[in-house]
Amino acid sequence: MELGHVVVTGGAGFIGSHLLTLALENSKSVTVVDLRPQSHPNANHLVLDISDKDSLFSNLPRQIDTIFHLAARTSVLQSINDPQGVFETNVVGTQNLLEVARQRGAGRILLASTNAVVGNLPTGKITETAPLRPLTPYGSTKAAAEVLANAYSACYGIKSTHLRLTNVYGEGMAKKDSIVPRLMRTALGLSTFSIYGDGEQFRDYVYVKDVAKAFIQLAGTDYQGPVVIGSAISVSVNALIEKVSKAAGVRIEFDRVSAKPGEMRGVSVDNTLSISLGVTIDTHLDEGLARTWNDFKSNQEIRNS
Incomplete structure (x- = not known):
């Protein structure tokens, strides 16, 4: 599969590092954006905060085809203690990436999301059709990121897929x-x-290498919108x-x-x-x-x- 010129935010993190290995095998080039200082020697590594729009636009490559967006603050407890900080990273950061995609012609963005966007379902299994009813600032920021991506898909033709991950290990x-x-x-x-x-x-628990593989597999489809990623x-x-x-x-x-x-x-x-x-x-x-x-x-x- 050829993904073209790829950006992986959070590519030095837990899930991102596994995804990065696969992205390098399926692309012309890979640029990692992360606050951590290093990732893979074959990737172009940028130490950047995704909430800093000017730094993103100044340093990201001019040609981008596919964005895997995993950079986020993911702690529910942190989101309760610091909702503004989590909003800046998870919502403003996503908006900045979507603007990068719009202005640089990226045709595809895949977001790491969560089933926390639907909150607590009293009965039944969680599916993609469950309404958005997050119960925490973290879940709310992920829901907002999905909604923003939907808007950029509708207005600018950027294909967006939102992988709602269960508990990754x-x-x-x-x-x-x-x-x-x-x-x-x-x-x-x-x-x-x-x-x-x-x-x-x-x-529900899902293995990290299966999750990384799911990002690559979905990048090769035309599907847009949410998709639940779990073992069931x-x-x-x-x-x-x-x-x-x-x-x-x-x-x-x-x-x-x-x-x-x-x-x-x-x-x-x-x-x-x-x-x-x-x-x-x-x-x-x-x-x-x-x-x-x-x-x-x-x-x-x-x-x-």
């Missing part, structure tokens, strides 16, 4: 604070883990602890605390559309967790932090 997530790395830190004896309530809250298999916290314990070969100890007020009981998604578009989510959770553990336990930065 995999190699390279050692510094993340989501449930899988927290459990793995506990398995290494570096932290403790608490279950909120009965532990039967359930979520939801797992409870209790079951996930068992699975991570098996991957790590140790019994993970935990304590129980009161349930968080307002926490979603469960997230279940329907990935029928993504499959029909040629996306292949084929890494089983047990296999993915084993790979993640092998990467995690060998990361010296974790032990030294």
